[in-house]
Amino acid sequence: MDAERGVQRNPNLQIREKSKAGEMVFPAGVVWDFRGLKWAILRVVHSWKIIGTVPVARHGLFKWATKSTSLACENLMIAAEALGWNTCPMEGFDGRRLGKFLGLNPRTHEIVMVIAIGKKSAGHVEQLQWRRPLEATVKFL
Numbered sequence: 001m002d003a004e005r006g007v008q009r010n011p012n013l014q015i016r017e018k019s020k021a022g023e024m025v026f027p028a029g030v031v032w033d034f035r036g037l038k039w040a041i042l043r044v045v046h047s048w049k050i051i052g053t054v055p056v057a058r059h060g061l062f063k064w065a066t067k068s069t070s071l072a073c074e075n076l077m078i079a080a081e082a083l084g085w086n087t088c089p090m091e092g093f094d095g096r097r098l099g100k101f102l103g104l105n106p107r108t109h110e111i112v113m114v115i116a117i118g119k120k121s122a123g124h125v126e127q128l129q130w131r132r133p134l135e136a137t138v139k140f141l
Contacts, residue, residue, distance in 0.1 A: 062110065065110075065112075066110075066112050069112045069113065070112065070113065073089065073112075073113050073115055076115065077089070077115060080117050084119075085117050085118065085119060086117070086118060086119060086120050087115055087116065087117050088115070088116045089113055089114070089115050090113070090114045090115070090116060091113075093111070093114050095110070095111045098111055098114070099111055
């Protein structure tokens with residue numbers, strides 16, 4: 001809410017404002033060639049004021065987004081399991097075809113993970129699993 005007017009702001013407007021700010025910090029195109037300058041500016045600012053390290057190049061931004069997406073997927077899987085559903089993350093999918101099927105632009109979107117969510121059949125039998133003893137794998141300090 002705007003305190004001085006007592007009016008609630010439109011959440012979509014707030015998202016658009018943040019999006020515009022993100023486009024200024026991470027613009028597409030030739031401006032990415034100035035990533036070294038951005039990195040240097042952020043290092044100088046960081047020397048007197050502690051700020052979070054932000055990615056300054058496409059590779060860093062992709063890495064950051066992939067990590068965040070993976071954590072979100074982990075939370076989705078834990079929540080689904082808590083509700084009695086079974087989940088399985090899948091690798092080895094054709095991201096280009098899947099993106100095309102979903103109508104995503106390959107220049108601006110990347111599929112990080114596919115997760116299957118469903119219920120086991122009543123006739124499913126759990127397979128025995130062998131695991132190394134914890135003491136053989138982990139050293140406690």
